[in-house]
Amino acid sequence: MRGDRGTALRRAIGGQRRHVGLAAALAAGHQAGEALVPVLIGVVIDQAVATGSATRLALWLAVLAAVFAVLSSSYRFGARAAERASEWAGHDLRVRLTRRILDPRGGAEAGRLAGELTNIATGDARRVGGVNVVLPSAVAALTGLLVSAVALLWISIPLGLVVLLGAPPLLWLGHLLGRPLERRSEVEQERAAHASGVAADLVTGLRVLKGIGAEGAAIARYRRTSRESLSATLRAARAQAVHDGAILALTGVFIAAVALVGGRLAASGEISVGDLVAAVGLALFLLTPLQIFAWVNAEFAQGRASARRIDAVLAAPPAVTAGAGSLPSPVRGRVTLTGVHHGPLSGVDLDVAPGELLGVVAPDPAAATALLAVLGRDADPDAGTVALDGVPLSTLDPAQARGAILVAAHHAILFAGPLLANVTAAGGAAPAGRAMSAATADEVARSLPDGADTVLDERAQSLSGGQRQRVALARALAAEPPVLVLHDPTTAVDAVTEARIATGIREVRAGRTTLLVTTSPALLAATDRVVVLHGGAVTAAGSHFALVDLDPAYRAAVLQ
C-alpha cells in the first residue's frame, strides 16, 4: 500500500511512540525502586537494628514506604501504557493486513493458505505489537542494572566489581548450559504438539470413522501417538529440570562468593554489616535485569521474524494493476475476448452479445479456471484483451470492473451471518426475493428454523452442499450485475431442482449478459448459444441441442 516504506516493526513502535516513551520512563522508575529495596533493608539493619534507635527505624521505614509507593505506581501506569501501545499496534497491523488481503488488486494470498494468513493477522501482529512491551522492559532493566551498579560501587569498589563482573559470566554459563537443551526441547515439544494434531484430525474425521466402524483402530492409533508424545515430553522436561537445577546451584555459588568477599571486607572493617546485607541483596536482584535482557533478545528476534512475515504480505505485488479508464454508463454488456492467452488458454476469441445467455463448456477444468480469472480480473491475460463494451478490462480499476462483470466462482463462500444478509450482501433487498426464488434458495430458507433470518455459521457448514450452492447462486443473481459469470452453480443440486434453476436463471437474467461455465446439460439446454473451449481455444459453437446432435466430442463432454 501507498507510503508503506517502513517495516511493520518500525510502524508498530513509531505509531505508539508516546505510550512507549511513557512506559519506558515509568518502568525505569519501577526497576530503580526494586533495586533500592535491598539497599534499604541494609540501611535499616545498620541504622536502626544495630543501633537501637526508634526514630531512625521510623524514618527509614517511611523512606521504604515512599520507595514502595513509587515502584508500585510506576509499575501500574507503566505496564498499562506498554500494553496499550502493544495492543493498539497489533490492532493496527491486523486491520492493515486485512485491508491488504482484501485489496481489489489481489496478490496477497499467493502461495499462502487461509489459516497461515489468519495466523499472521493474529499471532504475528500480536508479537510485533508486543515489542512495545519489550522495549520499556529493556530500558527498565538497564536502569535497574545501573542503579544497582552505582549502589554496589558506592558500598565498596572491590565488592562491587566482584558482583558486576561475576553476574554476566554466571548468566552466560547458564545460557551455555541451556542452549543445547533448548534445541532439544524444541524438537521434542514439536513431537508433543503432534499428538494434539492427530487427535483433532481424528475428531474432524469422526463421521468417516463412524461410517466404516474404525473407531477402535483410531483409538489404538491415538494411544500410540500419545505414548510417543509422552516420552518425548518427559525427555524435554528432564532436560529443562537439569537446566533449572544447574542455574539454582550456580546462583547459590555466586551468592556465596559475594558473601565471602563481603564478609572479609566487613570483618576487616572496610564496610558495615548493613552494606554486606545490601550487597548480597543487590547481587540477587541483579540477576533479574540480566535475565530480562535475555528475554528481550529472544522476544525481539521473534518480533523481527513476525514483522518479516507481515511485511511480506503487505508488500506482496498486486495480481493486477489499477487502470484509470472508465466504462460507459449504462453498461450494455458486450464481452469481447480477442486472442486471449493465459495459462491453458491459447488464443481465445469470443464475442458475447449484450443480453445473451451463453453456455461455455470447458472439459479441461484448468481452462475454465483461467477463463474465470481473466473475466473477473483476478489476473490479466498474458496476451490479448478482454473488453467490456469495447473498453479493455486492464485499463479499469479492478473493483469497477467487478462491479460490471461479476464472476460467481464454484467455490464461492458464504459468510457467517443471517442467510438473507448473505443474499443481499452485494445487491439491494428488492431483487433478493426474485433471485432467491430463481435459485430455489427460498425453499432452502423455508426448511430452516428461522427461515431467511436463520443465522448461518462460518462457511454455512450447517447447510448441505446443494443448499449452499442455491444460496450462493441467489446472492450472485441478487447483485444484478450487467454481466454475470456463473461457474458450475448446481453440481450438488438434484436433477429436478437443477432444471427449475435453469429456467429461473433465464428469467431473472433476461436482457442482461450471462455466461454459464458448466458441463451440466440441464443448464446448457437453457442457454441461447454454447461455445466449446478445447485445447485452449473455441472449437465449436451452436445451440446445445445442435451440438449434442452434431458433435460427438461435445456429447462426450456433457453427457454421461
Add this chain to the structure above:
Amino acid sequence: MSALLPTASAGGTWAAVRDLLRGRRLLALGALAVLVTATAAGLLTAPLLGRVVDIVASGRPASAVTWPIVLIVGAAVVQGGLTALGVTLVAQLGEGMLAELRERFVSRALRLPLERVERAGSGDLTARVTADVSIVAEAVRRALPQLARSVLAIALTLVALAVLDWRFFVAALLAVPIQAHTVRWYVRHAVPLYAAQRVSVGAQQQQLLDTVGGAATVRAFRLGDHHVERVTERSTATVTLALRAVRLITRFYGRLNLAEYAGLSAVLAAGFLLVRADAVTIGTATAAALYFHNLFGPINIALSLVDDAQVAAAGLARLVGVASLPPVGEAEAERPVAVEASVKAAGLGHAYLPGHLVLRDVDLHIAPGERVALVGASGAGKTTVAKLVAGVHRPSHGTVHIAGVAVEELGAAATGGLVALITQEVHVFAGRLADDLRLARPDASDERVREALARVGALAWARALPDGLDTVVGEGGHQLTVTQAQQLALARLVLADPPVAVLDEATADAGSAGARVLEESAARALDGRTGLVVAHRLTQAATADRVVVLDAGRVVESGPHAVLVEAGGAYARLWTAWSATRGG
C-alpha cells in the same frame, strides 16, 4: 437447540484427578519428599548469611567466615541437584496423568453417538480436543512445577521464620490478610473478564478465518469495506478487553506491593525490637529480613498462577466431562456371522427437531446382494434414510434390522462390522496414505492395501505420489483432489469389507468428469455387497437392481428402473427431465 457435551462438576473433576493419582501414589510422595528437601536446603542460605553477619558483628577474624560460606556452596549444590530430580518427578507425575486423561478422552469422544456430537455442534468436541487439552497440558508443563516449588518455598520459609523466632512468623503473617483479600477480589473480577476475553479472541479468529478464507469471494462481490469493518470491530473488542485485563492485573500487583511492604516493615520492626531486647542477634534479624525479601518472588508466582489455575480447571472439567462418560462398546464385539446380509427397515419415521418429521412410514427391504438406489429431490429424506440404515442415527419411529438383528441390539462396534456408510463428507486422515487406509483394517498387509486401491481404480495415482503409498497426505501433507479423496473413502470400504454398504451422494462435489470416474469406483467397491446408494445422478439409479423414490419423507415408488420408467409415475417424470436435457 445445541446441547453441549457434559462438563464435570468441581467434585467430579477432583474425583477424576484422584482416580488418575491412584496408581501413582509412590511417585507423588517421592516427588514431594525430594522437593521439600531441595527447598529446605535452599532455606539454609539466609541463616548462614546471618551467621556471617554475626561473625562480623562480634568482631571475629575474617577467616571465620569461610566455613559458613562453604556450607552455603554445599546447600546450593544440594538444592540444585534435588530440584532437578524433583521437577523431573513432578513432570513424570503430571504428564503421565495428562496422557492417560487425553487417551481416555479421545477414546470416549470417538465412541460418542454421532447424534450427540452433532447436537452439541462438532466445534464443541474439536475445541475440547485442541484448546482444552493444550490449556491443561500447558498448566501441567509450566504452572504445576512452578506452583509446587513456590508453595513449598512459601510454606517452608514461614516455618524457617518461626524457627528463627516465632515473633518473626507473626510479623510476616501481617501480609496475609491483604493477600487473601486481594486474591479474592482478583478472582471475582478476573474469571468473568477472562471468559469474555477468550470468547472475544475466538470470535476475532473466526471472523478473520471467514474473511481471509473468503477473500476471493469478498473481492468478487466487492464486500471489502464491509469485511474490514467487521474485522476492525472484532479486533477493537478484543483490544478493549485485553486492556481491561491489564488494568485488573496491575491493580492486583499494586495491592500485593502493599502486602510486601506491610510484611517487610513488620519483620524489620520485629527484628529491631527483638535485638533491642537481646532476644535475637543482628544476624538472626538479618536472616529474617532476607527470608521475607526472598518470599516476594514465590508469592507473586503462586498468586499469579491463580487465574492460570482457574482456566486450567475449567478446561480440565470439560475434558473430564467427556472422559468420564460410561464406556460405549469398548469391547470390540465379534462380528455376528451374517448368514444373509439383508436390510429390513419397517415403519421408519424420523424428526431432527421434535414434531418436525422429515421421514414417515418408510418400509425398505433389501435382499442380500441386492443394490437399491434411493432417488428424490433435495430434502426428500434420502440422507436420513441412509443414516438410519447405517445405524448412525436412531430412528424416532420404527426399526432397522440388519442380517435379522435389530440395529440397536448390535451396538456401535458391531454395526460398524456389518454396515458401512460413505458420505459426501470426505476427510483424508493426516499421515501416510497406507496408514489412512489401515484405519479400516489395522492388520491389512501391503498387498491387501494395494488390492483395495486397485479395486477402486486408485492404485495408479497412489503409486505416482512422491513417496507412493508412504506419501504423507491430509492436513499439512500432500493435497489430494476431491475425486482422489473419495476413491480413498471407497478403498477404506473395500478394506473394511462389510456385507452391507450405504453410499450417500459420494460423487456430488467431484464435478461431472470426476463423478463418472467415481461411479465406476463405487460400483466396483459395492461388488459382492448388499448396497443402498443415494443416487445423485440418475445413471446410478439406472444401473441399480431396484429404485426407491422418496418424496417429502415418504416412499412413493419402488421397482426396477425399466419398470418404473414404463409405469409413467414420479420416477418416469424425473427420468424424462434428466434425459431430455441430455439431448435425448
